Amino acid sequence: MTPQVWFITGCSSGLGRAVAQAALAAGDTVVATARDPRTLDALVASAPDRCRPYALDITNTQQMRDVVQRALGVHGHIDVLVSNAGAGLIAALEECSDEQIARNIATNLTGPLQLIRAVLPAMRARRSGHVIVISAIAALSNHEGFSVYGGAKAGLEAAMEAVAVEVKPLGIRTTLVLPGPTRTDFISKSLEAGAMTIPDYAPTSGKFGTFLRSISGKQTGSAEKVASLIVELSREATPPLRIVTGKYATQRAKAKLRTLTAEIEAWESRAMPTDF
Numbered sequence: 001m002t003p004q005v006w007f008i009t010g011c012s013s014g015l016g017r018a019v020a021q022a023a024l025a026a027g028d029t030v031v032a033t034a035r036d037p038r039t040l041d042a043l044v045a046s047a048p049d050r051c052r053p054y055a056l057d058i059t060n061t062q063q064m065r066d067v068v069q070r071a072l073g074v075h076g077h078i079d080v081l082v083s084n085a086g087a088g089l090i091a092a093l094e095e096c097s098d099e100q101i102a103r104n105i106a107t108n109l110t111g112p113l114q115l116i117r118a119v120l121p122a123m124r125a126r127r128s129g130h131v132i133v134i135s136a137i138a139a140l141s142n143h144e145g146f147s148v149y150g151g152a153k154a155g156l157e158a159a160m161e162a163v164a165v166e167v168k169p170l171g172i173r174t175t176l177v178l179p180g181p182t183r184t185d186f187i188s189k190s191l192e193a194g195a196m197t198i199p200d201y202a203p204t205s206g207k208f209g210t211f212l213r214s215i216s217g218k219q220t221g222s223a224e225k226v227a228s229l230i231v232e233l234s235r236e237a238t239p240p241l242r243i244v245t246g247k248y249a250t251q252r253a254k255a256k257l258r259t260l261t262a263e264i265e266a267w268e269s270r271a272m273p274t275d276f
């Protein structure tokens with residue numbers, strides 16, 4: 001297969017780093033981006049002729065557009081966009097500050113949508129490309145304490161369901177990846193606590209936050225295996241719109257579909273007759 005050009009956000013660590021490494025190992029070229037490009041030194045050194053580092057904060061739309069244009073200037077096109085950068089916020093809704101809510105939505109929803117908008121014109125011109133978005137199982141089946149994080153990822157998924165239909169006739173493929181707990185720096189580095197603690201929420205979101213911190217470093221999912229799967233998907237002519245990774249996330253997704261179906265059916269006789 002012809003080597004591909006990848007554009008990946010959040011390559012400083014975790015899944016973004018693992019996808020960049022897997023793409024380079026497959027012989028592809030990687031536009032590696034991170035808030036602090038110094039974190040990319042070792043990655044670039046591993047394949048200096050095929051990996052270029054760029055500073056990119058997903059909440060800075062102008063910087064994002066400039067980096068996309070610079071990458072297109074160097075490589076001519078982008079085959080695979082991986083919107084990976086993201087950040088968690090573990091707190092009951094009331095425990096989050098205004099600033100935390102705005103920043104989390106900017107990172108997990110608005111930023112990825114702006115990035116995709118910046119890359120689509122070049123993919124559309126070539127009638128070719130694959131937009132891969134790292135979502136989370138929380139988008140489909142959420143936990144207490146993840147209202148803002150899971151809400152932002154669910155918003156991104158709903159947006160991408162529409163985008164997928166818009167761009168399919170233009171030759172652009174779309175995939176949402178929904179990982180369950182994956183062994184990265186996410187809990188130790190990228191999971192912010194609420195701005196305040198309200199004792200009433202200790203048995204719900206507080207308990208879930210304590211649980212999350214207890215599994216840091218012991219998550220069952222492998223970032224390297226998810227990354228290999230993403231490289232395989234990038235080579236599929238008809239990749240799935242959604243792919244749920246790992247046993248925990250798969251079980252939660254299936255349980256969600258069962259309860260959703262059961263609830264719709266239980267209320268159907270009263271809800272359906274609301275049509276004219």
Ligand SMILES: NC(=O)c1ccc[n+]([C@@H]2O[C@H](COP(=O)([O-])OP(=O)(O)OC[C@H]3O[C@@H](n4cnc5c(N)ncnc54)[C@H](OP(=O)(O)O)[C@@H]3O)[C@@H](O)[C@H]2O)c1
Nearest residue numbers: 010012014015035057058085086136181182184185186190
């Ligand atoms: N690990 C899991 O269990 C899990 C489960 C479901 C979904 N996910 C999703 O997987 C993705 C990657 O997370 P990870 O598990 O690999 O955790 P990670 O190692 O902490 O990586 C998060 C990445 O996002 C970057 N990032 C955060 N805010 C950013 C911003 N404003 N602009 C640019 N980059 C930013 C971080 O950069 P810095 O180094 O600059 O902070 C880092 O590179 C995220 O979207 C996350 O929501 C992870």
